[in-house]
Amino acid sequence: MVKLGQMNRLKVIKQVDFGLFLDGGNKDIDGFGEILLPRRYVPENTQIGDDLDVFIYLDSEDQYIATTETPKVMLGQFACLNVAMVNQVGAFLDWGLPKDLLVPFAQQRPKMEEDRHYVVYVYLDNSGRIAATGRYDKHLNQSKPEYKSRQKVNVLVAGRTDLGTKVIVENAHWGQIFQSDITQPLKYGQKLEAFIKKIHENGNIDIMLEQPGYAKIDALSQSILNKLHASRGFLPVHDKTDPELIRRLFLCSKKSFKQAIGGLKRQGLIEIQGQGIKLL
Incomplete structure (x- = not known):
């Protein structure tokens, strides 16, 4: 069909x-x-x-x-799209096809402006036409999610809160990345891979950006080694370095960085000195 x-x-x-x-x-x-x-x-x-x-x-x-072209978003999906035009009917979004995607005024939240990007959901309106809406809460799954802890998921950055960043998880659920778990710059409308940190009894989902467990440390360790090789064997960072500098350099938390350099030291690959870390 x-x-x-x-x-x-x-x-x-x-x-x-x-x-x-x-x-x-x-x-x-x-x-x-x-x-x-x-x-x-x-x-x-x-x-x-x-x-x-x-x-x-x-x-x-x-x-x-x-x-045969693939649009930027399909029916039943979320995406962040640019407003190509606004007229008396509504806002028209560029979704990669000759006919732009309509967001009626009643479906806009906030009111959309030309040449700005907005997160929307694509649905069929009452007349059977494909349209988009910025009022998408009702299109998210309200039942308790069945994701597993540490499961890899696709997320779309959809806004900010006092506690961190709101994301849409797998085109289905709201999730949140707490500020303490944000290890890289995040932009509104950005799509990225993340991991399930915790699912609460009320269905709320905590998301983390870093790969959990040993795999995360292994990938981070390799990144540290790569930077050491590129810096002639020495980097002026260590377990006492400011956390924000570590985030900027390695896109990870200070805790993860300390675990990684500790593992590298135990393997005899680096030496932790007073001014930084040295490749052995």
């Missing part, structure tokens, strides 16, 4: 001067009928009977249309 607003693998059934027609299923059985893939998107040497991976959306005349 063809899915609007998502990628689909469809068969080429007809060739015309202005493109190809793809098999979108029987209209009488919840299908879309023949779907046009405009000529500019047709891969070279495509033949009738070939299967193509295409994204399906509605054009400016509300006709189903296909593209």
Whole structure:
């Protein structure tokens, strides 16, 4: 079954001067009928009977249309997009397709301005058209998440609080990175990999940026060694160095840094001196 607003693998059934027609299923059985893939998107040497991976959306005349291009966001996903234009209908976002993505005024929070970026959720409106909303709390899963501690997850930075940074976890849940766990600069709308730190009984999710356990220290140890080699075997940092300097240099907490250099010292790879660490 063809899915609007998502990628689909469809068969080429007809060739015309202005493109190809793809098999979108029987209209009488919840299908879309023949779907046009405009000529500019047709891969070279495509033949009738070939299967193509295409994204399906509605054009400016509300006709189903296909593209081999991948948009910046799909139905049911969150993304941070730039406002290309604002008019009397609402704000139109650049999502990588010829027809911009509409955010009606009623779905804007805050009111959107041209050439600014906003985190939005993509959904189908009451008329079946693809649209976006900045009022996305109701689209997040309110049930208790089933992630495991230390599990790797994808997050989207969506705002700040007095305690740290709010993130959307796996396009599904709110999560928070506490200020003490922020080991690198974070930007609104940034996508990155992170890790589950803790899931509370009320469903709140604590997120951490650093890989937990020995794997984290191993990766950090290698980073320290790389910087030592690049600095002719000496770095003016040690276990007494200011935590902010350590964060800037190694994107980690002071605790993680101390564990890493302690491990390197025990392995006989470095020496911790009064003014810094030395490669052996």
